[in-house]
Amino acid sequence: MSQQEKLIFEISSSGRRGVSLPPLDVPRKPLEEMIPTKFQRKTPPRLPEVSELDVVRHFTRLSQLNYSVDTHFYPLGSCTMKYNPRVHEEVAGLEGFSRLHPYQPPEQTQGMLELLYHFSELVKEICGMPEFSLQPAAGAHGELLGMMLVRAYHRKRGETGRKKIIIPDSAHGTNPASAALSGFEVIEVKSDSHGLVDLEDLRRTMSPEIAGMMITNPNTLGLFEKDIVTICNILHEAGGLVYCDGANMNALLGRVKPGAMGIDLLHLNLHKTFTGPHGGGGPGSGPLGVSEPLRPFLPVPRVKKEGDTYIWDYNYPETIGRIKAFYGHIGVIIKAYAYILSLGTEGLMKVSEAAVLNANFLRKKLSNFYDLPYPEVCMHEFVLSGRRQKKQGVTTLDIAKRLLDYDFYAPTIYFPLIVEEALMIEPTETESKQTLEAFAEALIKIAKEAESAPDRVKGAPFDTPVRRLDEVKAAREPNLHWNFP
Numbered sequence: 345m346s347q348q349e350k351l352i353f354e355i356s357s358s359g360r361r362g363v364s365l366p367p368l369d370v371p372r373k374p375l376e377e378m379i380p381t382k383f384q385r386k387t388p389p390r391l392p393e394v395s396e397l398d399v400v401r402h403f404t405r406l407s408q409l410n411y412s413v414d415t416h417f418y419p420l421g422s423c424t425m426k427y428n429p430r431v432h433e434e435v436a437g438l439e440g441f442s443r444l445h446p447y448q449p450p451e452q453t454q455g456m457l458e459l460l461y462h463f464s465e466l467v468k469e470i471c472g473m474p475e476f477s478l479q480p481a482a483g484a485h486g487e488l489l490g491m492m493l494v495r496a497y498h499r500k501r502g503e504t505g506r507k508k509i510i511i512p513d514s515a516h517g518t519n520p521a522s523a524a525l526s527g528f529e530v531i532e533v534k535s536d537s538h539g540l541v542d543l544e545d546l547r548r549t550m551s552p553e554i555a556g557m558m559i560t561n562p563n564t565l566g567l568f569e570k571d572i573v574t575i576c577n578i579l580h581e582a583g584g585l586v587y588c589d590g591a592n593m594n595a596l597l598g599r600v601k602p603g604a605m606g607i608d609l610l611h612l613n614l615h616k617t618f619t620g621p622h623g624g625g626g627p628g629s630g631p632l633g634v635s636e637p638l639r640p641f642l643p644v645p646r647v648k649k650e651g652d653t654y655i656w657d658y659n660y661p662e663t664i665g666r667i668k669a670f671y672g673h674i675g676v677i678i679k680a681y682a683y684i685l686s687l688g689t690e691g692l693m694k695v696s697e698a699a700v701l702n703a704n705f706l707r708k709k710l711s712n713f714y715d716l717p718y719p720e721v722c723m724h725e726f727v728l729s730g731r732r733q734k735k736q737g738v739t740t741l742d743i744a745k746r747l748l749d750y751d752f753y754a755p756t757i758y759f760p761l762i763v764e765e766a767l768m769i770e771p772t773e774t775e776s777k778q779t780l781e782a783f784a785e786a787l788i789k790i791a792k793e794a795e796s797a798p799d800r801v802k803g804a805p806f807d808t809p810v811r812r813l814d815e816v817k818a819a820r821e822p823n824l825h826w827n828f829p
């Protein structure tokens with residue numbers, strides 16, 4: 345155990361106390377009367393004996409060992425780890441919102457219903473989709489709902505033989521998972537040499553069994569699928585629907601409406617694009633927008649405006665039902681609402697502009713030092729390959745670990761799967777030029793180290809509280825229990 349770990353974990357000292365209770369001023373019953381003998385402990389619990397100051401220092405120190413958007417640049421591709429404005433927390437915490445109970449009748453919750461109604465109107469306008477459900481709890485949940493709606497749509501038309509969903513080989517893993525979980529068979533379509541959906545391969549997969557396609561635009565290589573209208577036409581002509589994974593809407597805000605491209609279903613990740621804290625920092629929210637023919641199947645209840653009053657409307661006979669307790673993750677929706685209102689149309693356009701500019705700035709700075717398999721101008725993120733460094737004996741994992749020594753969080757690695765030794769970088773619009781330059785400098789230094797001193801990279805990280813962990817074991821067999829010796 346390192347000295348630092350000892351400091352954190354071995355601070356217990358016999359007899360030390362963190363609280364001092366006043367003397368008991370009520371009669372004390374015999375223990376047997378309160379707890380039956382068979383349930384009484386035979387030995388006292390082994391708890392750390394610490395003072396209040398010990399506890400405060402312990403947790404403060406622990407919090408400082410962690411990475412977060414509040415402390416570090418967090419270029420985790422596909423995750424849009426942008427700054428979470430504090431005013432959103434203030435707004436979501438207002439008593440009128442945070443102290444409402446979901447069982448309160450609509451007469452008492454008109455303000456909240458109005459907010460949900462208005463929020464839906466705003467995202468409808470931003471995305472060009474006729475209606476949204478705010479129930480999904482995250483992006484993957486929106487995908488699942490989307491697939492359920494695709495099934496309901498075909499079933500209503502008597503086309504129950506449509507059992508296949510097409511998904512590009514660059515897709516995020518949740519796409520095939522959501523399709524398979526909804527009972528569809530997944531068909532993979534290849535990317536072409538430019539990293540875009542191969543139209544010939546797509547045409548070849550068309551058949552009366554196709555229920556639809558899930559596509560991400562911009563895709564996970566950070567490239568805009570410029571043939572999206574043709575892709576939608578191919579699917580529609582074959583009787584299928586097109587689902588757009590909107591996790592990358594940060595690149596399109598205020599500029600492109602997915603509905604206008606021919607998309608039938610689209611989820612938003614409010615916890616990415618619209619600044620909800622995520623990645624351990626808070627729950628998600630993945631509203632799903634749909635085109636006109638899918639409206640009847642959306643979940644209930646839906647907020648409806650009748651004159652000046654808002655009500656919960658359950659009266660949709662073809663609905664697939666509820667997919668979430670109550671009404672969705674309202675706190676995240678309030679934060680997203682505050683974000684949209686505070687930025688307005690021009691502000692949202694600046695978001696996508698700066699997100700794309702920042703990504704291209706980094707892409708250019710790094711392209712002489714790392715392989716760039718798809719060198720086209722990118723959208724809000726781009727994917728490098730560490731295959732040059734691998735020939736020098738240094739893997740992408742080593743590069744990611746070495747970045748920690750330079751005080752940067754690592755990019756997403758080994759995804760998308762079609763890029764060998766992938767490093768997927770998404771700077772977001774909230775980072776300054778200075779931060780981007782410092783990050784590029786660190787990655788360039790690492791590329792040079794890989795040539796001249798590969799062991800410095802292979803042995804990394806050297807400066808973190810713990811070195812290399814078995815991340816798979818930590819996820820599969822989490823052991824969160826501390827045993828005092």
Ligand SMILES: Cc1ncc(COP(=O)(O)O)c(C=O)c1O
Nearest residue numbers: 422482483484516518589591628
């Ligand atoms: C492209 C893409 N699609 C879908 C998802 C799933 O979203 P969520 O994590 O909110 O379930 C992610 C998440 O990282 C993503 O990057």
